[in-house]
Amino acid sequence: MFYRVICVYQHIADALNRGVTRGDTNLAVINPLTKECCELPPVNSTKSFREDSIGLGFDDSTNTFKMVFIAKKLRAMVHMLGTDSWRKIPQVPSSFITGEGVFANGSLHWLSEDYCKTSLGKPVISFDMTKEEFGLIDPPGQIYSGMISKEQLVDLHGELGYVFQISDCVVEVWVLKETGWVMHFLFEKKPPLPRDIVKVLGFWNERNDILMTVNGWHMFVYNLNKDSLHEVSSDGLEKEGSNHIDIRMYRSRLFSTRYSLF
Numbered sequence: 001m002f003y004r005v006i007c008v009y010q011h012i013a014d015a016l017n018r019g020v021t022r023g024d025t026n027l028a029v030i031n032p033l034t035k036e037c038c039e040l041p042p043v044n045s046t047k048s049f050r051e052d053s054i055g056l057g058f059d060d061s062t063n064t065f066k067m068v069f070i071a072k073k074l075r076a077m078v079h080m081l082g083t084d085s086w087r088k089i090p091q092v093p094s095s096f097i098t099g100e101g102v103f104a105n106g107s108l109h110w111l112s113e114d115y116c117k118t119s120l121g122k123p124v125i126s127f128d129m130t131k132e133e134f135g136l137i138d139p140p141g142q143i144y145s146g147m148i149s150k151e152q153l154v155d156l157h158g159e160l161g162y163v164f165q166i167s168d169c170v171v172e173v174w175v176l177k178e179t180g181w182v183m184h185f186l187f188e189k190k191p192p193l194p195r196d197i198v199k200v201l202g203f204w205n206e207r208n209d210i211l212m213t214v215n216g217w218h219m220f221v222y223n224l225n226k227d228s229l230h231e232v233s234s235d236g237l238e239k240e241g242s243n244h245i246d247i248r249m250y251r252s253r254l255f256s257t258r259y260s261l262f
Contacts, residue, residue, distance in 0.1 A: 029056070044071075053110060055101020058103065064082065066080050076134075091134050093110070094125065124153065152165075152199065199212060201219075
């Protein structure tokens with residue numbers, strides 16, 4: 001398999017912030033495979049850390065990882081792993097963003113909170129890791145007619161994926177290619193998958209089957225060739241308190257937090 005499943009408690013940030021004053025926020029980069037931890041210099045956040053956004057990406061030009069921190073739409077800062085400070089960059093996103101950044105194709109990506117004037121979906125705010133500049137990408141064109149329940153960005157083997165969930169019954173997954181958005185697959189939710197909002201985690205294997213989760217702990221794989229769903233084991237994940245769990249997928253490459261990540 002190309003990826004490993006990693007479970008992260010969302011309250012890690014709150015735990016790191018205990019005892020921190022003056023609105024500073026402590027961030028840490030953790031390798032769950034080697035248990036290495038690299039704590040970053042404190043960064044001044046807004047009153048609510050949930051209103052800030054972060055993202056971790058790789059700069060090919062310098063062979064280094066960078067953490068990007070965005071405080072609402074007020075300012076953006078960059079930290080290069082291995083240094084002891086943050087740099088403020090002059091540009092800020094053109095709109096408010098949601099969620100954490102997804103790294104693909106040399107850039108970090110976030111969903112805008114604004115809807116596109118020419119499409120039903122939310123635009124994508126990009127951040128070029130080498131140029132350290134923000135850009136705007138229009139969302140893909142929705143195929144299935146209906147009300148959008150949720151949009152999501154996901155890393156699909158190093159390419160940016162855009163997920164539409166429509167009327168709680170259909171899931172569309174698009175992939176950003178050099179020529180633009182390309183439909184990867186569309187499927188209707190059916191048993192054993194409940195009608196709840198799903199989170200697409202990424203490709204499960206070389207056949208590009210899709211791993212997804214429901215309610216934070218219930219995991220399923222969608223087989224593209226057979227158009228079928230099956231549940232996968234989630235040993236160690238308890239249903240109680242599952243809303244505090246965030247599951248991510250990373251490439252299974254060992255690293256040292258002193259120099260690189262995942």
